[in-house]
Amino acid sequence: MTHPLRIGIWALVHGNRAALNDPEEPYDASWRRNRGLVLEAESLGYDCVLVAQHTMNPHRTDLGQLEAWTASAALAAETSRIEIIAAIKPMLYHPVVLAKMALQIEEISGGRFAINLVNAWNRKEIEDAGLVFREHDERYAYGAEWLEVVERLMRGEEVQHQGRYFQVKDYVLRPAARGRARPRIYVGGESPPARDLVAARADVWFINGQPLEDVQALIADVRARPRQGEPVRFGLSTFVIARETEEEAQAEYRRLLDLAAQDAEIKAYVKANTDPAVAMRKTQAKFQSVGTNGGTAAGTVGSYDQVAARLAAFHAAGIDTLLTQFQPFEREMRRFAENVMPRLAHLRAA
Template structure:
């Protein structure tokens, strides 16, 4: 076999002829921390790649958005047994007094770097699918999976912020078309991860000629896929493609029904077993009154109201699952101020664990956690909350 400048050695020819299966040690994705049965309730950190994280308020201790901070938080979470870190993908902020969300790290490169510096924890990349071609995404994801020994995951998002699309010269599609596009995008992504030979893809939205990707992911058959679709088309997309689905939890009373519906839809329509996660924002202090006072100080007295209003307007526009009655406007604004729509757990360590146990008994498989101050939150998890979770049977 000839190459430019000479002839390949017999050793080189032998290496080139070795199939990927003989080079790569693959792992079952259902053995990964977010999907396996090692812990009854899985734990993830949320949005540590963005300045302010989910806190739109003028308070001390919130995420600054530096690489040193991202690495420190991920390594702390890894050391105490957390199962995943989940970033957001933001290309611009929501203005307001501080425009906190404007500073963020790109999730694919951020996750890959964290995976190279951690041991067990999984790292996800969040991707708004119209902004990255699936052929590119497939290769980046495989690279991260190999860097980590099979710990990468992808959070597929249809996208909802028109100003971000405009930065790429794109116009946001109407709601149902966004999920039709996401379906084609994810279908091609999975084909690239599993296909043996180049193949054309001729969708309504996406075209690819002789598309191929090598090597394959280490996770078999491909990395964990996450989605948070809540509308009809969104939930159907998630049931079709996702291993891990986020439920938009409103309160304890409706959580059990929401979780059961998501799992039943995936099983009934596609014969698929899925895990269901929810987002929780923890405000924990030695007494319940201390926790409520701190919550009020951060999320009411210090809130960046202009940014919260813009986030509300953008996240509810053209969204079939977030059509809000005018009377509910104030309640929604308050939820966005406190964890950007996450279920808020306020109280003592014991009360927080009681709430987590109640959610788990309702069928929840994991939580993506946010705090105002992540360093303090992770330390409190290590010192106080995790031991109580072990006692409650939530963690091993």
């Protein structure tokens, strides 16, 4: 079954997505900016926003950092249509507490809330808080048990759970979700344990930006895994540079590459704090790109027609949620809405 293509944005939880020092986009990860960004995205026709979770800035400790869950609650109250997706690292929140928070934001939003489980790559963020940063595969075992408890609580079940990591007795949360069974569940990660978790419990799998043939292989792999209930749906992250001509787009791409080269110290800091077993880092190392989570590796640099055709090809391959990044964000988000979205609509209609 082919679902309509939903187009979303990344909130600017740690500011610029491509390069820190851009004269066209001064660093700003404030609540005020993110509120304005999401309200404008909703008015432009974007369908969802991902609010990534970092308690400390992953690039530099002296830079501002938006808090995901308090911001998501506020965004739920401020908006009327757009889906609010809040990322969560299971090691930071007990499942009972997180499930209650999720149900509260679900109520505030009127049924437009979702969680995005990510099993953490930043060792420093966890260990400096005095918490245990488990090794890669154990993080997924922990996350799977955590999500089992959260999912049942969000459904309004009375939960009895005696597991390896959590023991929950006679727990039930009220009010439960109204209008649907529970908030939607997105899962990130591309390693084999991540794919097992996606097949078992995710509604939507977020895939990092990469070439179409690689995305097709990932989708085929997860579709082949044992699954109960509705089929998994698929999302893709991509950094977009679209212009009237391909030459103009490539010139902007080179501008951002040059600016990103100035962030060598930041990239070394991030690498030093990253678990080398994380699949996302291995994927990103294959490509020269700008942006996070695969950035431009999906090939979304070109003319308006080229970018629209590229995104339509991903949709045909099974991607039905697209998470876009831009820089400067507001200006390029408007450009995309004005010039690429209508072309995408025409291609889908055809």
